[in-house]
Amino acid sequence: MQYRQIAVIGGKGPGPGQFAASLRGIAVDAAGSVYAANDSQITLFEAGGRLRRRWSTSQPVHSVAVAGDGAVYAGQIGQIEIFDGGGKLLRTWRDEALLGRVTAIGFFAGDVLAGDAVGRAIRRFDSGGKFRNNIGRDNPLNGLLIPNGMVDFGVDAHGVVHAANPGKHRVERYTPAGELLGHIGHFHGTNPAGFGGCCNPTNVAVRDRIYVTEKAGPRAKVYSFSGELEAVVAADVFDANCKNMSVAVDRGGRVYVADTVKLAIFVFEPVAI
Amino acid sequence: MMWGRLAACCGLVGRPLTAILAVLVLSTSLPAQTIPYQRPVDTAPQEKTIGGGYQTPPVQKPLPRSSWLQLLDVAVLAAAMGISSWLVLKRRSRKALVALAIGSVAYFGFYREGCICPIGSIQNVAVALTDPRYSIPMVVTATFFLPLVMAIFFGRAFCGGVCALGAMQELVLLKPVQVPRRLDRALGLLKYAYLGLVLFFALKPAAARDFVICRFDPFVGFFRRTGAPHMLLIGGAFLLAGMFIGRPYCRYLCPYGGLLAWCTRLARRGVTITPDKELDCGLCADACPYGAIENMRAVRRNCLYCARCYAACPRDGELARAKAQLVQLP
Amino acid sequence: MTEHFTRRDLFHKAARGTVLATLGGGAGFLVKKAHGQVVWQVDASRCLNSRLGEVGVPACNLCTTECVVSLSAVRAVNEHSRCGRCNICPAYFNITSAVDERGLPSEKLCPRDAITRRPIGKADPEDPANNFYEYLIDEEKCDGCGKCVIQCKEPLGLGSIVLRIRYNRCVDCNRCAISRACPKGALVQVPVERAVS
Numbered sequence: 001m002q003y004r005q006i007a008v009i010g011g012k013g014p015g016p017g018q019f020a021a022s023l024r025g026i027a028v029d030a031a032g033s034v035y036a037a038n039d040s041q042i043t044l045f046e047a048g049g050r051l052r053r054r055w056s057t058s059q060p061v062h063s064v065a066v067a068g069d070g071a072v073y074a075g076q077i078g079q080i081e082i083f084d085g086g087g088k089l090l091r092t093w094r095d096e097a098l099l100g101r102v103t104a105i106g107f108f109a110g111d112v113l114a115g116d117a118v119g120r121a122i123r124r125f126d127s128g129g130k131f132r133n134n135i136g137r138d139n140p141l142n143g144l145l146i147p148n149g150m151v152d153f154g155v156d157a158h159g160v161v162h163a164a165n166p167g168k169h170r171v172e173r174y175t176p177a178g179e180l181l182g183h184i185g186h187f188h189g190t191n192p193a194g195f196g197g198c199c200n201p202t203n204v205a206v207r208d209r210i211y212v213t214e215k216a217g218p219r220a221k222v223y224s225f226s227g228e229l230e231a232v233v234a235a236d237v238f239d240a241n242c243k244n245m246s247v248a249v250d251r252g253g254r255v256y257v258a259d260t261v262k263l264a265i266f267v268f269e270p271v272a273i
Numbered sequence: 274m275m276w277g278r279l280a281a282c283c284g285l286v287g288r289p290l291t292a293i294l295a296v297l298v299l300s301t302s303l304p305a306q307t308i309p310y311q312r313p314v315d316t317a318p319q320e321k322t323i324g325g326g327y328q329t330p331p332v333q334k335p336l337p338r339s340s341w342l343q344l345l346d347v348a349v350l351a352a353a354m355g356i357s358s359w360l361v362l363k364r365r366s367r368k369a370l371v372a373l374a375i376g377s378v379a380y381f382g383f384y385r386e387g388c389i390c391p392i393g394s395i396q397n398v399a400v401a402l403t404d405p406r407y408s409i410p411m412v413v414t415a416t417f418f419l420p421l422v423m424a425i426f427f428g429r430a431f432c433g434g435v436c437a438l439g440a441m442q443e444l445v446l447l448k449p450v451q452v453p454r455r456l457d458r459a460l461g462l463l464k465y466a467y468l469g470l471v472l473f474f475a476l477k478p479a480a481a482r483d484f485v486i487c488r489f490d491p492f493v494g495f496f497r498r499t500g501a502p503h504m505l506l507i508g509g510a511f512l513l514a515g516m517f518i519g520r521p522y523c524r525y526l527c528p529y530g531g532l533l534a535w536c537t538r539l540a541r542r543g544v545t546i547t548p549d550k551e552l553d554c555g556l557c558a559d560a561c562p563y564g565a566i567e568n569m570r571a572v573r574r575n576c577l578y579c580a581r582c583y584a585a586c587p588r589d590g591e592l593a594r595a596k597a598q599l600v601q602l603p
Numbered sequence: 604m605t606e607h608f609t610r611r612d613l614f615h616k617a618a619r620g621t622v623l624a625t626l627g628g629g630a631g632f633l634v635k636k637a638h639g640q641v642v643w644q645v646d647a648s649r650c651l652n653s654r655l656g657e658v659g660v661p662a663c664n665l666c667t668t669e670c671v672v673s674l675s676a677v678r679a680v681n682e683h684s685r686c687g688r689c690n691i692c693p694a695y696f697n698i699t700s701a702v703d704e705r706g707l708p709s710e711k712l713c714p715r716d717a718i719t720r721r722p723i724g725k726a727d728p729e730d731p732a733n734n735f736y737e738y739l740i741d742e743e744k745c746d747g748c749g750k751c752v753i754q755c756k757e758p759l760g761l762g763s764i765v766l767r768i769r770y771n772r773c774v775d776c777n778r779c780a781i782s783r784a785c786p787k788g789a790l791v792q793v794p795v796e797r798a799v800s
Contacts, residue, residue, distance in 0.1 A: 120322070141727045142324075142734065147687025147761055149316025167689055168732040187691050187732075189698040189708055197698060198689045198760055216693075216759035240658040243758040317685045317761055323724035323735045329683045330739070334799045337642060337770035388774055396777065401633050408636040418630045425619055425626075484777040497774075499673035539619040 001222065001231040003255060003268040009034060009049045012263040017043070017051035019263040025063035025075070025103070026258045026265055028250040034265060035072060036258070037064035037246075042074055042083065049267075055087035063115070063246070065105035073112065075102025080114060093129045106155040108176055113161065115151030120144045122153055122163060124176060135178040136163050147199050148215070150244045154206030156225075162206045166199035171210055171223070184210065184227030192221070193229040205247045211255055213245040220247060220257045220268070233257070233268050343412045346385065350416065350435065353377060354423045357578060358430040362542060365583035370433060374440035382437035387496040389413055391420050391431065392438070392529040393486045395468070396475040403476055420529075424536035428543035431533065432523060433578020439523050441492050442515040443579060449562035450517045457564045460525040461575075468528035491522060519562030523577060534574040543573040544582065552588065560585035640795040643779045645677065647765040649789035652752040655762075662749040666766055669781040670747075676773035677747030677766050677781070679717075681740050681755075685763035688723065688735035693759050694751035695720050695738055705731065712751055717744035742769065770799070 011018050025037035032047035040060045044053040063075035071090065072083045079094040080102055093099065100118025107113065111132065112125045121137035121144065136151075137143045144151055145167020153163040160181065161174045169187040174180055185201070188194020195201050201212035201221075209230060210223040219235035238245065239261035246258040255268045320329055353373065360369045381387065394417040401409045420431035432439050452460075474483040487493075491508040494500025500508075514521050523530055537543065546557065546569055558566040565576040647653040651663040666677035691698065691707065695718050700710035711718070719739050727733035740751075747766055755764040782790030 117316070140730065140733055141725055145318075145689070145733075145735075147316060147318065147689055167687075169691065170732075187706055187708075188702055189700060194702075198687065198691055198693050218758075241656060241758055315685065317687050317763065318735060319684065323688065325724040325726070327723045327735075327737075330737070332680060332682050332684075333742070335769050335771040336799055337640065337773070337775065337795060340640075386774060388776075393777070398629075398633065401636065402629065408638050409633060410640055411634050411637045414630055414633045414637065418626055421626060422623070425622060482778065487777055497671065497673065500671070536622065539615055539622060541615075 002271045003231060003233045004271050005234065005237060005266055006254070006269045007049050007267040009045050009265040009267065010036060010038075010043070010263060016054070017045070019043070021263075022060070023246075023258045023260055023263045023265070024061065024244070025065075025246045026248045026256055027064045027066050028248045028256060029066040029070070030251065032250050032252070032254075034248075034256060035064045035066060036265060037061040037074060038263070042072060042087070044087075045265075053087055055083065057081055062101055062103050062117075063105050065107065067107050067112075073105045075099075075105050075114060077101050080105070080112075091129075093125070095131075098123050098131055101149075103150045104152045106153060106161070108155045108159045108161075111176065113153070113155065113176070115153055115163075117146060117149050117151045120146055120151065122151060122161060122174075124178075133178050135161055135174045135176070136165075136172065136180075137178075139174075139178060139180050145199070148202050148244055150202060152203040152244075152246070154204045154210070156206045156208075162204055162210055164201050164204040164212065166195075166202055169195040169200060171201065171204055171212065184223060184225070185212075192219075192232055202244045203247045205249050207249040207251075207253070209249075211247050211249050213247045213257055215243040215245070218242040218245060220245070220255060222255075231270075234266065237266060238262075340412075343410075346389075347412055347415045347419070349380060350391075351419055353435040354420060354430045357433045357435050358423070358427045358542075361430075361433055361544070361578045361580045361583070362427070365580060367580040367584040370578070370580045371444070374434035374443050377435050377437055377440045378444065381435075382441065382492070382496045385437075385496075387437055387490065387493040388487075389416055390437070391416050392436075392527060393484065393490070395528055395532070396471060396484050396486060399472050399475050400482070404479070407479070421532060421536050424533045425539050426542065428537045428540045428573050428576060429530075429533045429578055432530065433580075436523075437496070438490070438492050438527075439520060439577065441495075442511070442520040442523060443577075445512050445515050446519050446562060447516045449519050451559075451562070452518060452564060454564060454567070457524070463525050464527060464531040464534075467526050468531050471528050486528065520577060524563060524575070537574040537576075540573060544571045544576045544578075546571050546582075554587065556585040556587065557582035638794070640775070641792045642768070642770060642775055642795045642798050643773065643782065643790055644768055644793050644798045645766045646789045646791050649787045650752075650766055650785075651787050651789070652749040653756055653762060653765045654787070654789075655757055657756075660753070662753040663786070664748040664750075665784045665786075666747040666749065666781050669784045671776065671780050672772055672774060674772075675747045676768050676770075678742050678745045678769050679740050679747060679749070679751050679764050680767045681738055682763045682765070683737070685761055686738060687761045687763070688737060689760075690732045690734065690736060692720070692736065692738055693754040694718065694764055698754075707731075712754060713745075714748065714750070715744045715746060717741045718751065740764070770795070 019038040021039055023038045027035040034045040036043040040057050041054055046052050057074050059076040061074045061076055065073045070085045074081045078096045079092055081092050082090045084090055100116050102114045103117045104115035110127045114123045116123055122135040124132045144165050153161050155161055159176050163172050165172050170183040170185045172183040186194050189196055197216040200214040202215050203213045205211040213220045218238040220233035222231045224230055233255050238259050242260050248256040253270045257266045320327055360366055394413050397409045397413050398417045400407050423430050434440055471485055474485050491511045494504040494508050511522055560581040563575055563577050565572045667675045670676055696708035697710040697712045698708050700708045703709045717740055720736050722734040723737045724735045752764050752766055756762050779790050
């Protein structure tokens with residue numbers, strides 16, 4: 001499978017659709033609109049890349065996700081702010097202990113999963129915000145090894161949580177209750193099928209495949225659930241100093257990658273060979 | 274005689290020239306930097322995360338040479354100069370002086386690796402006097418001024434077996450060849466030219482400042498047991514030359530020697546050839562490899578405190594004392 | 604030589620006094636201005652091997668080749684509290700070398716074998732990838748070549764390894780020979796208190 005770049009959304013600058021200093025998370029909803037967690041704002045783009053709306057959050061945002069009902073969850077330090085599609089703040093979940101730095105948010109069956117980089121765990125809450133259980137914290141033993149300071153995961157249609165464990169060069173599979181099912185991936189310095197460097201993959205997204213991004217030799221790749229490399233989405237287009245590039249996939253299999261240095265969202269489309 | 278006068282005039286000119294150079298040069302210095310190495314978010318795992326009772330090892334921060342040891346260096350310098358002048362002027366013992374020279378090569382040379390030395394300190398003092406943003410520790414000031422003060426009273430006691438460079442040359446001088454007087458005096462002017470050059474490069478603005486004495490020190494490569502090829506070659510050349518020509522660096526190139534020679538003009542004490550005691554044999558003049566005895570009189574500013582004159586004199590020094598033993602007949 | 608106090612003697616005495624006074628004045632001025640020792644240090648935000656942004660350049664080893672001391676006074680220093688303790692450290696391993704049966708790169712990076720690696724914390728005997736590892740640099744072996752420093756630099760590593768001048772080895776030259784050669788002007792002079800704090 002191959003991918004070609006079809007769009008670049010955003011960019012670095014002071015303009016209306018641009019990002020000032022950081023681009024830490026992206027999400028795509030069912031309609032294909034792109035949500036960007038940048039600086040202290042959530043920026044909403046249409047499917048074609050046109051800016052639709054932008055609103056401020058009370059703190060710098062580290063992640064963004066869109067629930068089935070259209071609510072926008074913005075992960076921050078110590079809290080998650082929940083907005084409606086128009087940008088109005090609905091509620092705030094505040095928990096210094098469990099939500100140290102929320103770097104990823106996912107949903108399954110009414111539950112909200114939040115990746116906490118300080119606690120090195122994925123926290124599972126019910127829809128009301130009550131804590132249920134941890135995923136990945138000490139199973140096994142040292143849990144999620146994240147020297148990059150970011151917990152990222154994706155939830156597939158069956159509820160399996162695919163969490164990036166960069167220190168181990170793996171993407172691990174957990175049940176929502178926290179049980180470790182297995183992992184894909186291995187280290188390799190030169191073979192693109194492996195994860196290179198010290199701590200890769202940094203970010204994960206899941207739809208019907210596993211999409212990962214790496215740093216230091218930045219690239220985005222696609223794996224099957226059994227762990228076979230299916231495609232290298234892109235490599236050279238990203239700035240060499242990128243780290244923790246957020247990745248998202250939409251219904252049509254288009255891949256969105258957030259370049260953290262150029263502060264732009266690259267959009268790639270699968271091409272039938 | 275003419276050369277002597279010329280040399281004296283150059284010496285007289287050297288000082289105001291230095292002052293003019295100093296006044297003309299503007300200087301800035303390298304800004305002192307803080308060295309934090311910041312990263313936006315510190316994400317490394319800490320002891321709590323690692324668990325298992327692990328303790329992060331402390332990062333070593335070795336300290337430089339303690340200030341007490343630096344003070345000791347200055348004390349040793351002062352003591353060595355005192356001993357040098359006593360050995361030469363009072364004891365008049367060449368053997369003891371050679372022992373002192375060996376000791377100096379060992380301490381100031383191989384142990385301290387030739388650093389900090391009064392010769393190089395000319396540069397530091399010159400910059401410190403002219404650049405408001407540059408200052409030197411007291412130890413360096415002491416290292417510069419002590420031998421000069423000593424020279425004002427006793428002459429070049431520093432040169433005699435204390436200076437590591439001089440001691441090195443002193444120890445390799447095997448077969449001294451007398452340099453013709455006029456040539457000797459003419460070459461002696463090179464000292465002041467080198468001094469001017471040294472000051473020119475040292476008094477440049479901070480970024481362009483060049484400490485040439487340090488860069489072209491002939492023997493520091495040996496003292497450090499490592500060095501650039503050109504340094505070792507220069508050192509080797511000086512040693513080779515120094516086997517036959519007495520202390521070529523000291524007499525013709527040492528910028529500090531130029532300052533010491535100046536100060537020695539004011540000295541009351543020093544090597545003396547007493548007219549009513551001398552035999553007019555000329556053995557001392559033949560023995561002196563440094564051209565410091567002229568017309569049966571000591572030229573103190575060229576005297577490098579080697580005590581060879583006393584060693585050769587039938588009336589003074591060890592030889593005389595030894596002979597005195599022999600002639601004690603009943 | 605007569606015993607009379609001649610004009611020459613007076614001149615000499617006066618000159619001596621003047622010169623002594625001048626020297627004293629100069630020394631006094633310098634002492635008043637004196638400060639503590641100033642030492643050279645490598646500024647990690649300028650050093651080619653550790654400053655952010657430079658990618659794809661080979662490690663700069665001028666610190667090793669230019670230092671006048673026989674084994675350079677510069678060492679790679681791992682600031683442990685900033686180290687990621689990764690299983691596969693790009694400064695320890697040569698990560699482009701072939702992977703052995705344990706899943707680790709087969710070659711080490713340091714040409715003088717100065718880095719040691721050991722598991723720390725709660726160790727998992729079955730799964731070595733599940734551990735934290737401590738990386739110690741032996742300063743007797745390290746010569747400051749910078750290979751590990753540039754591998755540890757962000758984004759590949761966390762930048763915990765930097766080049767530092769070790770003052771028990773540095774001679775504290777007036778003009779550091781490395782500073783003359785450094786292409787980024789990373790060698791700076793700082794007060795010794797700041798350098799060792």
